[in-house]
Amino acid sequence: MINYELYKVFYWAAKTGSLSMAAKSLFITQPSVSHAIKQLEISFGLTLFYRNSKGVTLTPEGVTLYSYIEKSQILISLAEEKMASLKNLDSGELRIGGSDSLFKHYILPYLESYHQKHPSIKLHLNHGTTPETIAFLKEGKIDLGVARLPIVDSQIEVMKGIELQDCFVAGPRYAELKGKVLSLERLLQYPIILFSRNSRVRMAITELFTSYGYQIKPEIEVGSVDLLIELASKGLGISYVTKEFISKELDEGSLFEIQLDIKMPPSQVGFMIMRNMPLSNAASKFIELVK
């Protein structure tokens, strides 16, 4: 089997028309080039160059070989350039999976500064439920997932991100509750608006109430955080939302937080990557940024 290094030497010798020049280009000595070309010629049993005192020119067989090798070498050069650009993040893509609300309220600022630093990296946001995100991760369809913890999966490595505080909020319609500290029992007398049944937040709050001996049954179920906010501020009920996601509404006064006589446990957001799978350069740079 022929050593492919020889083709590199052949390429430069043919391209420059001189073994000496090829040697300079390859940072080796002329006898090495001479030797390499001879090896190729012996392997093929054909002469590839006419040698004369001015340099070398290709024989017809050499021309034939060159027509293939030139293309091959150009491809390799392109490959090397591409690899360098992938490393420098001058190209490549970053694929993140998670929920729309986390994207909007947590990831977005990071994405902005990442995109500013690496404008050539294509960004793919793949929204879905946590199990879907985990599945995408395992299928290699995303580099990185964002979700609320805990995540228990031996194949997945989790890094803690921001800590979020969920709370109940109401609009001006329930102004009488402002400043008061409610018991759970009292709270349940109001119409409750919750996120749809399959979400992790929903499961968490249901469990919490159960642990205190209550059952929480919403009047309204919705599928987006925006609707939770919207409906609460319109006075249709009391929504259970992430405090950090409604800072604007709290400031404006279109929503206010309802104090409870128990402490709502914080919820931890985490990044998920596949354990034992190297991160793409684009993804690892993003994680660095977030840290």
Next chain:
Amino acid sequence: MINYELYKVFYWAAKTGSLSMAAKSLFITQPSVSHAIKQLEISFGLTLFYRNSKGVTLTPEGVTLYSYIEKSQILISLAEEKMASLKNLDSGELRIGGSDSLFKHYILPYLESYHQKHPSIKLHLNHGTTPETIAFLKEGKIDLGVARLPIVDSQIEVMKGIELQDCFVAGPRYAELKGKVLSLERLLQYPIILFSRNSRVRMAITELFTSYGYQIKPEIEVGSVDLLIELASKGLGISYVTKEFISKELDEGSLFEIQLDIKMPPSQVGFMIMRNMPLSNAASKFIELVK
């Protein structure tokens, strides 16, 4: 600079999805493959493969690299196949320069058997005068030239071929000369047909007559051997032709040789190749055949 051998290893590892399989394909051990891949990864600063207990799969960066390297490797394989076929004379071409008459009467039988042996070799016959043939040879436009000797050119190597005997012939119209031995003086009383002025045969015969103190001035000058034969047999004069080229006419009796009282010097045909320039495989096989 990256050792191109590593791409060969990478190609096989990616293609087979297994370092062990790649090792078998490349007739090296698995640790060598492992080592080679790691070298590539270090050079690029990127991870190319996901490793697991079933083998390896490409990372996104690896996929990108593979898309280039695969094409490159395929080109090299094609190149190697092509080189092998050039060596086996399953492809290639043979370009011969010389005069039409030498092609027709001397080279043709060799060409036939050559073509039979190597039917895939394309044959190019490039007819021209001897100086033109030499020029073509120097420009690399032909591999091989055929011409009458002597050729004096330091760049050209000459190999002797057949020896030809030129002679004067006439047709039935001059039947009275059959069997007689003519002096040059006597011969010159008949109309003479010669090849055109720029040919070597013409120069040779002119010189011969001059050396005997005569001047030979043709009634007719023609540009092809066929015409020399044609005109002589029609009785338009006495042609000076190569005996070996008119054996058919001599047998038929449409021409007969005119005996002279001097011996006509034989003329030597030779093959010309460029000195210090390797022959194409196709050409060297042809020369072997002729010998």
Next chain:
DNA sequence: ATTGATCATAGACGTGGTCTATAGCTCCTG
């Protein structure tokens, strides 16, 4: 648990590619 895959790592080995030095050749120049 055991077996049999996989790839990774460590360290020894030896070959092959690179080097220096020199020769041979051709072309150009004073």
Next chain:
DNA sequence: CAGGAGCTATAGACCACGTCTATGATCAAT
């Protein structure tokens, strides 16, 4: 025409690097 400045080829020494063996680590399947 001698001498110099290119070029490539050859010889022989050397050592880096690619390959090997041996072993470890991990995982999956039996």
